[in-house]
Amino acid sequence: MEALDPLLHQPLRTQLAAFLAGAGEASFTELKRNLQVSDGNLESHLKKLIAADYVSLRRIEGPGRAQTSYSLTPTGLDALQRYIKALQKLLPLGDRDAAEGTWNGQATAG
């Protein structure tokens, strides 16, 4: 059985990675709004992803206060992609062939 990247397999961090993958990049505040998370919690998870080089930051000096833009690194995107493959192997997720076995009567149709 394949292990699920523990860095990505955590509620907030999965959402963070998915959001960044979809959005390309986002500011602290955008992330906070979209993920509905407290400041401290957001920054601690962001920090962890940055430490793993899954996320990079870019300082944006605009008019007004400087902001940081966060985005997935190639490493992060790759990890996310491999994480998704692992999920597909583990669970029946539409991409049926990938799942090692499909469940009883129920499959994925609900």
Add this chain to the structure above:
Amino acid sequence: MEALDPLLHQPLRTQLAAFLAGAGEASFTELKRNLQVSDGNLESHLKKLIAADYVSLRRIEGPGRAQTSYSLTPTGLDALQRYIKALQKLLPLGDRDAAEGTWNGQATAG
């Protein structure tokens, strides 16, 4: 953004639930072997799933020492199914339509 059931969205518990869904039921030892996990760790996660009524146990009195057989409850299967739907919404997982947006060039093809 939809939250991911924190009970299921944890590496060992996701695997546990997926395995039980696939196998129907399994003994402590089977689970231990398949998930490659320590006794203590397995029992603590199992306990958590049982407390949530995601997993039920059944005592099996055979020849030799009695064993416990673990399986998903209807509640657990339902939760797993909803968890999978949430994942599908969040990530591009083969079932493409469900994902809120598909990523840049990369999509799911590797």
Add this chain to the structure above:
DNA sequence: GGATTTACTCTGTAATTCAGAGTTTATTAC
């Protein structure tokens, strides 16, 4: 120029995760 807001960062607490030691019941060797 004082009050507010924005954009984070720090700190401490609570909860979670985990390994290994402990317990109980059965089986095998003698």
Add this chain to the structure above:
DNA sequence: GTAATAAACTCTGAATTACAGAGTAAATCC
């Protein structure tokens, strides 16, 4: 029959993680 081994868990405690709210610094509003 009993000592040693094994199976099937359960308990304990330490390490890590997750989280909220308080703190800080810079900009904007009045």
